[in-house]
Structure formats: structure tokens, C-alpha cells
Amino acid sequence: MYVAVKGGEKAIEAAHKLNAEDRRGSERYPELSLGQISEQLTLAVDRVMTEGSLYDRELAALAIKQARGDLIEAIFLIRASRTTLPRFGSSLPLETGKMSVRRRISATFKDLPGGQILGPTFDYQHRLLDHDLAGPSDLEPADTAPVDVDQEMPRVLDLLGAQGLMEPPSGQNTDHGDSPGDLTTEPLEFPASRDVRLQNLARGDEGFLLALGYSTQRGYARNHAFAGEIRLGEVSVEIVPEELGFAIDIGEITVSECEMVNQFKGSKKAPPQFTRGYGLAFGHCERKVMAMALVDRALRAEELGEDLIAPAQDEEFVLSHSDNVQATGFVEHLKLPHYVDFQSELELVRRMRAEASAPSEAAE
Amino acid sequence: MTAPILSCREVTHYYGSQMACRNVSLDLYPGEVLGIVGESGSGKTTLLKILAGQIEPTDGTVSFAKKGGALTGLHEMSEAEIRLLARTDWAFVHQHPRDGLRMNVSAGANIGERLMAIGDRHYGNIRASAIHWLEQVEIDAERVDDLPRTFSGGMQQRLQIARNLVTSPRLVFMDEPTGGLDVSVQARLLDLIRGLVRTLGLSVLVVTHDLAVARLLSSRLIVMQGGNVVESGLTDQVLEDPQAPYSQLLVSSILQV
Amino acid sequence: MTSTVGDNGQTDGYNFAYLNEQTKRMIRRAILKAIAIPGYQVPFASREMPMPYGWGTGGVQVTAAILTPEDTLKVIDQGADDTTNAVSIRKFFTKTANVPTTTHTGDASVIQTRHRIPEQELREDQVLVYQVPIPEPLRFLEPRETETRKMHALSEYGLMHVKLYEDIARHGHIATTYAYPVSVSDRYVMDPSPTPKFDNPKMDSMPALQLFGAGREKRIYAVPPYTKVKSLDFEDHPFEVQRWSEPCALCGARDTFLDEVILDDEGGRMFCCSDTDACEARQQAGSPDDLLDQAS
Numbered sequence: 001m002y003v004a005v006k007g008g009e010k011a012i013e014a015a016h017k018l019n020a021e022d023r024r025g026s027e028r029y030p031e032l033s034l035g036q037i038s039e040q041l042t043l044a045v046d047r048v049m050t051e052g053s054l055y056d057r058e059l060a061a062l063a064i065k066q067a068r069g070d071l072i073e074a075i076f077l078i079r080a081s082r083t084t085l086p087r088f089g090s091s092l093p094l095e096t097g098k099m100s101v102r103r104r105i106s107a108t109f110k111d112l113p114g115g116q117i118l119g120p121t122f123d124y125q126h127r128l129l130d131h132d133l134a135g136p137s138d139l140e141p142a143d144t145a146p147v148d149v150d151q152e153m154p155r156v157l158d159l160l161g162a163q164g165l166m167e168p169p170s171g172q173n174t175d176h177g178d179s180p181g182d183l184t185t186e187p188l189e190f191p192a193s194r195d196v197r198l199q200n201l202a203r204g205d206e207g208f209l210l211a212l213g214y215s216t217q218r219g220y221a222r223n224h225a226f227a228g229e230i231r232l233g234e235v236s237v238e239i240v241p242e243e244l245g246f247a248i249d250i251g252e253i254t255v256s257e258c259e260m261v262n263q264f265k266g267s268k269k270a271p272p273q274f275t276r277g278y279g280l281a282f283g284h285c286e287r288k289v290m291a292m293a294l295v296d297r298a299l300r301a302e303e304l305g306e307d308l309i310a311p312a313q314d315e316e317f318v319l320s321h322s323d324n325v326q327a328t329g330f331v332e333h334l335k336l337p338h339y340v341d342f343q344s345e346l347e348l349v350r351r352m353r354a355e356a357s358a359p360s361e362a363a364e
Numbered sequence: 365m366t367a368p369i370l371s372c373r374e375v376t377h378y379y380g381s382q383m384a385c386r387n388v389s390l391d392l393y394p395g396e397v398l399g400i401v402g403e404s405g406s407g408k409t410t411l412l413k414i415l416a417g418q419i420e421p422t423d424g425t426v427s428f429a430k431k432g433g434a435l436t437g438l439h440e441m442s443e444a445e446i447r448l449l450a451r452t453d454w455a456f457v458h459q460h461p462r463d464g465l466r467m468n469v470s471a472g473a474n475i476g477e478r479l480m481a482i483g484d485r486h487y488g489n490i491r492a493s494a495i496h497w498l499e500q501v502e503i504d505a506e507r508v509d510d511l512p513r514t515f516s517g518g519m520q521q522r523l524q525i526a527r528n529l530v531t532s533p534r535l536v537f538m539d540e541p542t543g544g545l546d547v548s549v550q551a552r553l554l555d556l557i558r559g560l561v562r563t564l565g566l567s568v569l570v571v572t573h574d575l576a577v578a579r580l581l582s583s584r585l586i587v588m589q590g591g592n593v594v595e596s597g598l599t600d601q602v603l604e605d606p607q608a609p610y611s612q613l614l615v616s617s618i619l620q621v
Numbered sequence: 622m623t624s625t626v627g628d629n630g631q632t633d634g635y636n637f638a639y640l641n642e643q644t645k646r647m648i649r650r651a652i653l654k655a656i657a658i659p660g661y662q663v664p665f666a667s668r669e670m671p672m673p674y675g676w677g678t679g680g681v682q683v684t685a686a687i688l689t690p691e692d693t694l695k696v697i698d699q700g701a702d703d704t705t706n707a708v709s710i711r712k713f714f715t716k717t718a719n720v721p722t723t724t725h726t727g728d729a730s731v732i733q734t735r736h737r738i739p740e741q742e743l744r745e746d747q748v749l750v751y752q753v754p755i756p757e758p759l760r761f762l763e764p765r766e767t768e769t770r771k772m773h774a775l776s777e778y779g780l781m782h783v784k785l786y787e788d789i790a791r792h793g794h795i796a797t798t799y800a801y802p803v804s805v806s807d808r809y810v811m812d813p814s815p816t817p818k819f820d821n822p823k824m825d826s827m828p829a830l831q832l833f834g835a836g837r838e839k840r841i842y843a844v845p846p847y848t849k850v851k852s853l854d855f856e857d858h859p860f861e862v863q864r865w866s867e868p869c870a871l872c873g874a875r876d877t878f879l880d881e882v883i884l885d886d887e888g889g890r891m892f893c894c895s896d897t898d899a900c901e902a903r904q905q906a907g908s909p910d911d912l913l914d915q916a917s
Contacts, residue, residue, distance in 0.1 A: 008703045008704055008705040008707070008708040009703070009708045009712075011705065012705055012708055012709060012712075076669075076673065079669035080669050080670060080671040082669065083640070083644075083668040083669045083670065084635060084636070084639070084640075084641065086641060086643075087643075183666075184666065184668070184669075185647075185666045186666050187664035187665055187666050187667070187839045188839065189664065190766055190767050191767075305380070316764075316765055316766055316767070320766075325669060325673075325674060326674045326675075326837045328673065328674075329673030329674030329675040329676060329678070329837060330674055330675035330754070330837055331675075332673060332675070333673065333674075333675030333676050333754070336676065336698070336706050336735075337698060337699050337704055337705075337706070338699075338736070338815075339699045339880050339895065340699045340700060340736045340737055340799070340815075340816070340817050340878065340880070340895055341736060341798075341799045341800075341815050341817070343817070343878075343879070343880055343881055343895070344798035344799045344817045344818070344819075344863065345798055345799075346881060347798065347863055347865075348796060348798045352792055352796070355792075355793065443771075443775075444774075444775045447775055447777065448775075451779070466783070469783055469784075469786075469787050470787060470790055470791075472786070472790055473783050473786045473787050473790065476783070476786055477779055477780070477783050478779070480779040480782035480783060480786065481777065481778075481779025481780075482779075485782070485854075485855055485856050486855060486856045486857055487786065487789055487855035487856075487857050487858050488857045490786065490855075491790070508790075509790050509791070
């Protein structure tokens, strides 16, 4: 008798095996290779790297395969693996101005030094199911303008800054001196400095940030955003090893960057000028960086002396709920047994019902 | 002459570049009701919040005499001390009861909160105090377990007063205490406040734009305009023989009605 | 107190007990601080663990940080060693630390628990590690971290009693049945994690060290051995624990926390100990009269 909770060990083992079977699916089809995932499901890999906060296409592909395509599960796998890695230090700030650009658009200026580059995008593609993709497809090479590698591509917001119309990039708001804060090694405390805030948003769930960013456009802390510049491309990562004392290039990564230009009416300290919202992600995560930039700007409300009226401006609310690994864990933990708590509630409800019915019975 | 219970010197406050009040000095003596009158935007509410330690002034000092103690500057006190004062020796009656009540707990819990905050741990005594204070503010003791949202506006305001007075504070700040109420309800509330002030010997700072409220409650008046004190004196004196042009305007505009 | 990390216990290329030594040092510092300030929630840089947040990552990190190869580990969930999540956590430490495990409370040096305190009295040489979902006892009265930290700092706990007052006014008694708030060493108000209030008295002056880990919320707190832990109450409505009208159907105990087991869809049910180890020990010690009555 009372075997309901027994045999947990066997059940777990069997569950693992069933999960593996479902992962593999029918053996009529060849098993997915990591190369197929990292080369053909690139945007899924990019999202897993960004929110997993680990730049490794192969590990991300493995995580996606292991997670059966559940990206939050894959992000979780990457995060857990990341925990075990030693930290060597932090890189120098990425020079995205020196990016070898594959895509670069600005919604604020028609033409600008370096020009606009449409690059790989769904933007102007009609969303019609392409049945040719159902089978093997032929690739036609794209006609691209010759890229002048020596062409400078200054960032749009710096151009505005040169005219004094844009606030300077904020070096303020950093509590951590030269090296940025890291919420994976120090607990998040409120109010958070902007570097930590940006890190939180970069790791944050794309869907959550998308909804919050969207809410700012619909009047919940509207701040009149323009996509000043969105760029995608490769940048060098440099570190300064202590024993060398000078910077060395350790490789190249692909990043997406978005700088939003937002209205600001001015305060007693600052004249009316444009302000920034910033977004950065590994790989090609355009939706993510745009949403991130909107939310970053909304979270600067207090610093800029704006009224705090909407969820997107509420630092504790946004930063405490942005992480999908935390969120999914706590939501899904409701699956765990709560016999004991429930038993306590059961006993209380029975007692209160008994008390509640006692006087009425007496009255009858 | 006794020493003041609350005193401020040359208090000036700016919101950004906006001046809210300038060079205000005043003393409040034990057992006295001091009215601060002026139209909205005159700086009276800012001044009240500064005196109650809720805003730190840009310039100037505020001092309070603790029980049996000398005047001590609020800036010399820790945040812990000020928060303790705020829930024991001081009371703050907000214009809107919602700002001063917990709307989601019963009237009894609202009144009992300050007692529990200072360590009262006897349910029966807390409840008895709550009922006593409900009666003091003329609310039926039967309502002790009801939520404030089931109360009328006037009752909510009286509940807020009861919630504040339960720790026998020595200093009460009132911000337009009758502001949101009907005229008939106002009269009853003013009567009640006047009675409580007399029987309990409270020291009160009351901010109002309503000269009738000031006349009924306060013994001395300060008139503010544009952040400055333009006149001060005994209430009767100021109302019957206003000296400053703005006070004259204020008095005549009310009396004509 | 650095643990010697050799080849013993390492599997799959992970460090002993999964976490690297740097992380363990960080967690140990937080634990030491927590012990020094009983009941105070120490923020720590909680790591992502290979199990989900909300599934015991805080407890797992605390256990990983204090575990040595000489330890014997017991893991319970809802009082039972055999519930799936307890099994999963036990396997994790078997795999990453290769420490011996036990289901016998008396044999364990480290006990990680979710939602229960073992019925058997713990000893000075044992450590009880609680998994905590929401460490902040004031959270549902005041959602803001900045404000609750201030309330703790200034001992502003009136609001906590407002809730208890409301319970009595409404129900005639305090209606909090689990996660029942306690005052530790007459200073900090603490959430004992969602243990039933039945277990609260066991926390008071317990000879064993009690450590609490909240992974998602990034807090560690502690009750050192022999520390006063008082359940909040009113003088005239003193704290009391749940009682059952019948004994455990399996071992006959009348002084343990009982789970209700539904036997059929016609309202048939029975009660038996939630602490499976204590229950089994009692059953082996002798078959009580009650057991015979119940079994018929």
C-alpha cells in the first residue's frame, strides 16, 4: 500500500529514456547533425547563444538538439554549462564602430557616411510559404555591391553627438570602475547600475522584452523612439592579459547592435536633446536588440527625471522577471509535489468549513 | 515661555530649478494648532512634508523636541529614528484617506498597526484599543472588522485620524484634512478634530486652502504665497485685520462668498 | 576550509560537487556571514545549476559548497527520500561528488530538504540545508526589495502582525499553515521556507546548523545551532501546531506530520507519516495496535 511516491528512481530513468526516444523520432529519417543545426537553424542558435550568454555555436547547436528544439530549455542547458567554466577576465569594450558590417540600416537618415546596407533580412520578403523549400533547394548567388573595406562606417548616434544633439554615451551609472559589473558573479541589487541592467536585458527573454518594448510604443511610457541605427557584422574581441599588459585580439564574433534615438525635453541639468537606448546581442538577433533598446531607454526614466508610470520603467519589475531560465523554473516548479503544504491548507480549510457551518446548523 | 516642540529656520526648497518655498522660519509650541494657508502652488504642502521629515530641504534646518528632550535637527537623526518618530510621536493625516489607510485590511487592523509596530502583542488589547478609537471618532464599534472601502469618505477620514492617534502622538501633521469631503461632512469632521485636539492636548500643523478650516482649528496662522511667508500672527488678528496685500485678497475673497 | 580536490569523486570532468572552487568560496563566505547574523538574508551570486530554478538550486549550491568527501548525504522532498526531485538531487551528488548517501536521518551528516524537517531530533554534527523558493517573509505584504531590506534593517515588522491580526479577526485563529514566519534570535523575521508550521518548534534551539538557500532569489540565510527561533504570535493567541485526530496508518505515530492518501473516489482516505524514514523505523521497531485497527 501507499506506493504513490515510491519507485521514483525507476520512474526517472524511464522518463529519461522516453524523452530520448521522442528526441530521436522516427528512424526513417536521418539523425540531425550539429552542423545542420548551426548552419541551417542559425537564428535559433543565435538566440540560444545570446540568452545563454555563451558564444559557442557548436554548444548552442548541441543544446538545441538535446532540448528537442525547445529554445528556453536549450538556453538553460547552456547556462548550466557556463556555470562550470572558469572566468579569465573581461574583454575590452567591443568597437562596434569598426565592425565589418553585413547589414546596417538607419531609420533617421536617408543617406549617411558608409551608406545603408540591407544585408540578410526577412524585412521585405512577402511571408508566403515557399513550397520549394519542402525539398532540396537550389541557391542563387546574391548580387551585392562591392564592399569597400576601407570605408568608414561611423555610428549614426555619434554623428548626432558631434552636433551636440545627442547626449554623450553614458560612462556614468557604472559602479564598477573600469571593468563592467557582472550579475553572474555578484548578486543583482537595486537600484542597479546601467551596465548590469544592460547585461540583464541582454540575457533576458526575447518575448518578455518584446512585449515590454511594444508597451512603450502603445503609450505605457511612450518615449518617441527612432531606430537610429541597427547593424550586424563581425567585431574583434580584445583582452588585456595581466602578464602582457597590452591588448591582444582573441577572435571575432558576430553581433547585432541597435541604438535607438529618443526624444528628451530637457531638465534643469541638461538641455533638450536626444537620448539613447541601447541593445546588443550575439549573432543575428534583431528583434531582441530593438526591444532591448526600447526597454533600456524606458528604464532610464528616473535618471532622466521622467514620471514613472509604466511597467517598462520599473527597474525591479523588469530586471526581476526578465530571465526566462528563472521564470520557467519557478513556474514549472509547481509540478513538484506540494503534498505537505497542501495538506496544511486542506486541514485549515476543513477546520474553517466546520467552524463556518457550526453556527448555521445550530440556527436551523 | 515653554520651548517649541517643532521649529524650522530659513527653510528653502527647490524642485529642480523651481522654487517651492523660500526662507521659511516658524515655531510650533506644545498644545498649539498652527494653520498654514495659501492657494495651491503656494508651497504649503512642500513645507509640511519638509517639517514631517519626508523631504529633505535644499537649505535650512528643521528641529523636533523628543519627549523630555531638547530640539534636535532632523538632519542629525538617522533614517531609523525619523521613521520611528513617524510611527510613534508623529501623526500624518493625508488629504485622501486612501494615502493614509491600508485599504485591504480591516478597520481594526488599520488602527492596530501602529501598536503592533511598537511591539504590542496582545490581540485582545489591540482590538480593544481599536474599538475605543473607533468610538472616539464616532464610528460604530460593530464596523471594526469591516474593510475601509465599505466606509463613506467621511468615515474613512475619521478612521485615518483614529489610526494616527492610537499611539498618542505629540505632533500631528494634517494636509487638507477636510479637502475631499462634502460641506456637511466637513463640519462634523472639523468639530471632531477640534474636540480631539483640546482633550488630547495635541500640537498640530494643519495645511489648508480653506480659511474657514483655519479659523475653526488654529490659534495662529501663516499665510504663504509663491513659496514665501507673507504674513503670520494670531488667527483672529490675521483674518480680521490682514496686513499683506495677498492676505487681504485672500480674506476678502472668502468673506464675500 | 578548502576541500581537498583530488581524483576522488570527480566524474564527467566536473569539479567535486559540480561547482568550481572559486564559486564554492563565494558561497561559503555568504554562509559564514549568514551564520554570523542569524536570520539575515545574505545576497549571493547564485549560479545557474543543471536543475531548474525553483527546484532546489539554492539548497543544491549550499550543499555543494559545504560537502566534503567524508560526508554522508540524505535528500528529502516533502519528508520522503523517494520522491522524484529528492531522487534527482541525490543522484546529482552521487554523480558529481561520489559521496555516500543514506535515507536514515541518523546516518546523515548533511540533510538537504524541501518543505519538511525530519521527525527525528538532529544532532550537533549534522547540517540541515533547506531549499527556499521565496526567502522574503515580507514579500507578499511589500513587493519591493528596496523597501523590504529597509524594513529588516530597521526591524519594522508591524506589518507582519497586521496579517496575523487580520487572520484572527476573520477566522478566530491564525490561518497561516506553512511558511509560518519566525523571529530569529529576537532580531530578524525569517521565512522558514514552506515547511508546515508543525515543524517550526523543531527549529528552536536545534543542535544542528540550519542553512537556507534560495537560488533564484539569490539569498542565503542561517540559524546557528542552539539559536532561539520563535514563531510569531499574540500573547492571547499563542502559536500552535496542527494535530490529527487519527494516528499514522502505517506506524501508529500520533506525534508526526501526516500526509493524506486518497484511497478511492468515494471519500476513502487514510493518513500516514510524511517522513518516510521515521515511519519505516517505527514500523520495524514494532507493530503498533493502531496499525492493526487501520489495516482491517
